[in-house]
Amino acid sequence: MASKDLRFFDAPDTELLPDGHPRRGMSVVAALSEWLIHTNRRLDGAWTQRYEHGVPVTGLEPVEPDGTTGTLVHFRPDEPLSATGVPVEGRLRRCAMAWPDLSMRVVLCP
Numbered sequence: 001m002a003s004k005d006l007r008f009f010d011a012p013d014t015e016l017l018p019d020g021h022p023r024r025g026m027s028v029v030a031a032l033s034e035w036l037i038h039t040n041r042r043l044d045g046a047w048t049q050r051y052e053h054g055v056p057v058t059g060l061e062p063v064e065p066d067g068t069t070g071t072l073v074h075f076r077p078d079e080p081l082s083a084t085g086v087p088v089e090g091r092l093r094r095c096a097m098a099w100p101d102l103s104m105r106v107v108l109c110p
Contacts (some may be wrong), residue, residue: 031078041063048060048063
């Protein structure tokens with residue numbers, strides 16, 4: 001929803017994120033997830049969309065505004081990925097240092 005989908009575009013000159021990695025949008029996470037729900041809140045409106053295995057299964061659905069802005073992503077990694085374990089702490093620490101305004105909450109489900 002924020003940048004070109006990697007399934008169709010892979011420009012080598014993609015802008016870099018603060019951690020030095022290229023911006024790839026959420027398509028990679030969506031493709032590697034059993035399901036993903038992406039919610040955007042903006043000053044002029046809010047909407048959400050659900051993906052299953054990288055494919056949108058709903059259209060953009062309006063969400064009631066709550067006075068906040070930002071992006072919220074919930075997802076469940078595909079079983080082969082979650083079975084390998086999640087190297088959470090180090091990666092989250094690096095993200096927190098690169099994006100001081102980013103807040104994350106990780107809930108590991110059985």
